[in-house]
Amino acid sequence: MHELPVTQSILEITLRHAQEAGATRVTDLYLVIGQLASVVDDSVQFYWDVLSKDTIAESSRLHFRRVPAEMQCLSCGTRFPLDGDDFACPSCQGVGVKVVAGEEFFLESIEVDGGQASPPNEGGNA
Amino acid sequence: MSERISVVENIMGANDRLAEDNRARLDAAGVFAVNLMASPGAGKTSLIEQTLPRLADQLRLAVIDGDIATSIDADRAAAAGAVASVQINTGGQCHLDAVMLQQGLGQLDLSQIDLLLVENVGNLVCPADFRLGTHKSVLVASVPEGDDKPYKYPGMYRGVDALVINKTDLLPYIPFKMDYFRRGVEVLNAGLVTFPLSCKTGEGVDAWVAWIVENVQTFKR
Ligand SMILES: Nc1nc2c(ncn2[C@@H]2O[C@H](COP(=O)(O)OP(=O)(O)O)[C@@H](O)[C@H]2O)c(=O)[nH]1
Ligand SMILES: [Mg+2]
Ligand SMILES: [Zn+2]
DSSP states (O other), X not given: OOHHHHHHHHHHHHHHHHHHTTOSEEEEEEEEEETTSOOOHHHHHHHHHHHTTTSTTTTOEEEEEEEOOEEEETTTOOEEEOBTTBOSOTTTOXXXXXXXXXXXXXXXXXXXXXXXXXXXXXXXXX | OEEEEEEEEETTHHHHHHHHHHHHHHHHHTOEEEEEEESTTSSHHHHHHHHHHHHTTTOOEEEEEEESSOOHHHHHHHHTTOSEEEEEEOTTOSSXXXXXXXXXXXXXXXXXXXEEEEEOOSOSSGGGXXXXXXXEEEEEEEGGGOTTHHHHOHHXXXXXXXXXXXXXXXXXXXOOOHHHHHHHXXXXXXXXXXXXXXXXTOXXXXXXXXXXXXXXXXXXX
């Protein structure tokens, strides 16, 4: 739904870290997205191609690692994967659970070319 | 030479930091702020209209309205007695974010306000992901939306501090299983305080207003 501002934020973080490292080109980004984070990969990819144009991250590849949602029952402590849209505890049917995994949304790492390796793309945005 | 750089930075980090700035600004001015979220038509503006007159003699209230295009809701808040009402047009964006709230705060004289109600853009998905810096988040659900909404929009139900169930006057006409709805809420947000009410008849509104007053008093202490 809000993939545009999210993608702008990914670009800002990427360029900042790439610059700090003195990189001349960003080739790959590794993103971690929890199952419960409402982010659509294809849509991020679409905005990424548009926004990263004419930056050192142009044509870089996005890699998404999805983290499945895991819940923990507040009454009996059972940990269980989220199954369908019912969050209730499978062992005691208890309601009242907390999310222990699946809400992540961060940029884990980037792969860059540094030094004099590939010079910045001059002249064109083909 | 290819090199892997570890980043581990939260994508929402920039918004979250701004939200913290907003919070500090509200705290310094002694303004208690509430983020009202709901699907379009659930009754956010109606709830504001019901709330303002009940508080006007004890608190100075302001309203910030996030809307995709019009200023109808801010006008309704002004008519209901807000000391100030600000319209933020999000330009098509489906949620308010911390930058927009910051801009809204800039248009208010915070020293003249005790309570700020922020009406978020009608949407049950995105507003939950963008912290604003308000002190409490409240979801306004309504009976005609159906009793399955907690199951369908867990992110929204999980993150709020209170739940208003509006349009209870329609319960006799709509197949809405309150037990099923409440079970979904309990699973996602155990012990969540809820206010079943009707903005049409006014039934139940006083309990909601009492909760607001209690929170403002605790905050001011
Ligand atoms: N029957 C009934 N209608 C309501 C109630 N509260 C709001 N409405 C109606 O619902 C519609 C949407 O309300 P509004 O406050 O504009 O919703 P918002 O989009 O969430 O701000 C309006 O036509 C209201 O008159 C209620 O408690 N009962
Ligand atoms: Mg409204
Ligand atoms: Zn259990």
